Amino acid sequence: MTPGVKDGQCMELSNNNVTPLLPRTSVCLEFKNITCSIKTFSLSKFQLETRNILNGVNGCFKPGQLTAIMGPSGAGKTTLLNILAGYSTKGAKGEIIVNGVCTCASQSTGRGGARYIRQHDDLRVHLTVYESMSLAAALKLADFKPRERKEKVLEVLALLGLSKTSRTLCRDLSGGQKRRLAVALELLSDPSLLFLDEPTTGLDSSASTSLIALLNGLARGGRTLVATIHQPSALLFDKIDSIYCLTSGSTLYSGPRVHLIPSLDSAGLRCPPYHNPADFLMEVASGEYDVDLNKAAKAMLQYKPESTSREWEDVPVISTFSNTLSIDTEMKDKQLRSNKKYQKNYSNRPSGYLKQTWILLYRNYLITTRNYSLFLYRVAAHVVIALIFGYLYSGVGSEASSVLGNYVYLYGSMLLVVYTGKMSVTLSFPLEMDILKGEYFNRWYSLGPYIFSILAVELPFQMISCVSYVVLSYWLTDNPLESTRATLFLATIVATSLCAQAWGYFIGSTTPTKIAVFIGPVLACLFSIFGFCLSLRDTPYSFRWLHHISYFRAGFHVAVHSIYGFNRTKMHCAKEYCHYITPSKFLVEMDMATIDVGVNMAIVLTTTVLMHILTCTTLWYRLNKR
Numbered sequence: 051m052t053p054g055v056k057d058g059q060c061m062e063l064s065n066n067n068v069t070p071l072l073p074r075t076s077v078c079l080e081f082k083n084i085t086c087s088i089k090t091f092s093l094s095k096f097q098l099e100t101r102n103i104l105n106g107v108n109g110c111f112k113p114g115q116l117t118a119i120m121g122p123s124g125a126g127k128t129t130l131l132n133i134l135a136g137y138s139t140k141g142a143k144g145e146i147i148v149n150g151v152c153t154c155a156s157q158s159t160g161r162g163g164a165r166y167i168r169q170h171d172d173l174r175v176h177l178t179v180y181e182s183m184s185l186a187a188a189l190k191l192a193d194f195k196p197r198e199r200k201e202k203v204l205e206v207l208a209l210l211g212l213s214k215t216s217r218t219l220c221r222d223l224s225g226g227q228k229r230r231l232a233v234a235l236e237l238l239s240d241p242s243l244l245f246l247d248e249p250t251t252g253l254d255s256s257a258s259t260s261l262i263a264l265l266n267g268l269a270r271g272g273r274t275l276v277a278t279i280h281q282p283s284a285l286l287f288d289k290i291d292s293i294y295c296l297t298s299g300s301t302l303y304s305g306p307r308v309h310l311i312p313s314l315d316s317a318g319l320r321c322p323p324y325h326n327p328a329d330f331l332m333e334v335a336s337g338e339y340d341v342d343l344n345k346a347a348k349a350m351l352q353y354k355p356e357s358t359s360r361e362w363e364d365v366p367v368i369s370t371f372s373n374t375l376s377i378d379t380e381m382k383d384k385q386l387r388s389n390k391k392y393q394k395n396y397s398n399r400p401s402g403y404l405k406q407t408w409i410l411l412y413r414n415y416l417i418t419t420r421n422y423s424l425f426l427y428r429v430a431a432h433v434v435i436a437l438i439f440g441y442l443y444s445g446v447g448s449e450a451s452s453v454l455g456n457y458v459y460l461y462g463s464m465l466l467v468v469y470t471g472k473m474s475v476t477l478s479f480p481l482e483m484d485i486l487k488g489e490y491f492n493r494w495y496s497l498g499p500y501i502f503s504i505l506a507v508e509l510p511f512q513m514i515s516c517v518s519y520v521v522l523s524y525w526l527t528d529n530p531l532e533s534t535r536a537t538l539f540l541a542t543i544v545a546t547s548l549c550a551q552a553w554g555y556f557i558g559s560t561t562p563t564k565i566a567v568f569i570g571p572v573l574a575c576l577f578s579i580f581g582f583c584l585s586l587r588d589t590p591y592s593f594r595w596l597h598h599i600s601y602f603r604a605g606f607h608v609a610v611h612s613i614y615g616f617n618r619t620k621m622h623c624a625k626e627y628c629h630y631i632t633p634s635k636f637l638v639e640m641d642m643a644t645i646d647v648g649v650n651m652a653i654v655l656t657t658t659v660l661m662h663i664l665t666c667t668t669l670w671y672r673l674n675k676r
């Protein structure tokens with residue numbers, strides 16, 4: 051019985067009963083009856099509809115081969131690739147057998163140590179090629195000594211023809227170089243199974259051909275390479291060993307490239323002379339010929355080649371640049387693999403939590419120093435607003451006739467730090483999510499060290515911004531300079547801002563940018579009305595819970611209390627009558643006289659911790675249950 055299959059049903063396999071893949075350099079991936087259906091809501095019919103994307107496809111990808119998944123747009127290529135890699139398995143059913151070990155298609159784990167290179171280049175654009183490689187190597191190859199890691203990085207860069215660009219920032223690389231770097235980053239851990247989603251999209255024909263030639267050379271080293279490819283040129287098509295062609299979620303052709311034309315022939319589909327076979331296949335799959343594609347697929351399945359030799363191995367070597375590149379890559383790769391140091395890779399393991407944290411912190415430090423203008427703009431924005439507020443509300447903090455003006459300054463300050471804290475991460479985190487998904491799936495690091503390294507950079511940024519705003523505006527508005535009041539006010543502003551930032555992370559990690567853009571401000575606005583213009587006694591009972599849990603209200607009340615509470619003596623009155631000459635009177639009228647500073651600070655801090663825990667949990671779920 052196939053392991054993992056019980057009574058004909060594929061069962062979930064836990065990590066414990068999955069046999070380790072042996073040998074590591076050879077992975078045979080077989081899939082049976084893969085289906086994928088997605089439920090979508092139809093507005094016109096006002097009901098849930100099930101849409102079948104894959105209709106029970108079968109196939110086998112062998113080691114030593116580069117297989118291209120082809121088919122017209124919308125045929126289901128990316129969906130199949132995602133399911134096979136275990137990258138995204140929503141709605142998937144069927145069996146995936148890796149070296150004889152069966153797993154359910156719905157299981158979202160990297161199959162057979164598979165690495166997945168997505169269509170968009172998930173590179174850290176502010177790092178150089180060498181930095182990206184050496185940091186990835188430090189994360190992935192814990193067993194290597196620094197000198198060995200450096201050698202490995204240089205060797206892989208040379209293998210992929212990137213040595214000359216090692217000092218170039220990733221953002222300055224050409225499209226082809228970016229794709230090659232994405233492959234190089236994953237090659238560091240020498241995966242036996244590599245999936246690539248449309249690696250040639252956006253590249254010109256020469257760059258596409260040299261990339262595919264390179265992948266072909268890597269496959270020859272014993273790896274199983276699977277890539278979705280849209281419409282390959284004849285030269286590029288020549289570099290592919292196997293073709294897997296989909297049409298409307300069903301298999302049209304699966305087999306060696308060299309058998310494609312005779313197979314099509316056997317189904318009555320004759321490729322015109324001098325016509326690119328890839329173009330012909332795409333024309334057939336797109337339904338441009340008046341044939342029943344189901345019948346054609348069945349006829350092609352029954353095609354038996356005259357020779358049973360593995361013809362893909364006998365492709366004649368024509369002296370073209372891409373062929374030379376393919377052979378060159380294959381030779382270099384063989385040399386690399388026969389190298390003793392390289393073989394140590396087979397025992398490679400990712401670095402430990404502490405080391406991961408340290409490396410990720412260093413990576414963030416590098417990125418921040420390259421992108422320091424962002425930090426400067428952020429601090430500058432706070433300083434400019436402090437100057438404007440300081441000018442508009444000049445001297446209101448010490449004057450009894452301007453208590454309401456100062457009240458508005460305090461509210462405005464709170465609003466500013468809440469918005470800047472929240473929106474800066476709400477909008478940037480969805481972009482970060484994309485890279486995180488790729489790196490996490492390819493097992494570069496664990497979630498804990500990643501979150502810690504992000505917060506360790508982002509928290510001080512927001513704190514510095516808040517402090518620069520408070521110090522300047524507080525002084526300009528002439529609020530009391532007693533150390534207890536000033537410190538409590540500063541601490542409250544910083545804590546509330548960090549709480550808003552925690553909310554920002556939660557919203558950014560759970561919602562797409564388009565929704566996050568308005569959810570963030572709407573929530574900030576909702577929480578801000580409680581306690582400022584709406585006192586608890588005026589709040590309807592059904593909304594009072596919002597008053598109590600509002601971190602904005604809690605922070606704001608402590609901020610006001612720090613200025614007017616703690617038995618502040620009578621204030622100076624420049625007019626004949628000042629209603630709020632006694633600060634405690636103001637607190638009574640604002641319904642803030644009896645607030646507990648400790649409890650309110652605890653609300654702010656607890657909300658911060660809770661939101662970070664929620665963010666981590668949501669992220670973990672999103673990254674592991676794809």
Ligand SMILES: Nc1ncnc2c1ncn2[C@@H]1O[C@H](COP(=O)(O)OP(=O)(O)OP(=O)(O)O)[C@@H](O)[C@H]1O
Pocket residue numbers: 088090101103121122123124125126127128129130
């Ligand atoms: N989450 C989803 N919800 C609804 N429909 C989906 C979803 N994912 C994919 N589809 C649909 O499934 C079909 C196959 O999508 P897929 O991205 O796999 O196609 P493809 O062959 O890779 O296309 P292309 O070459 O244009 O990238 C498409 O019609 C797409 O609209």
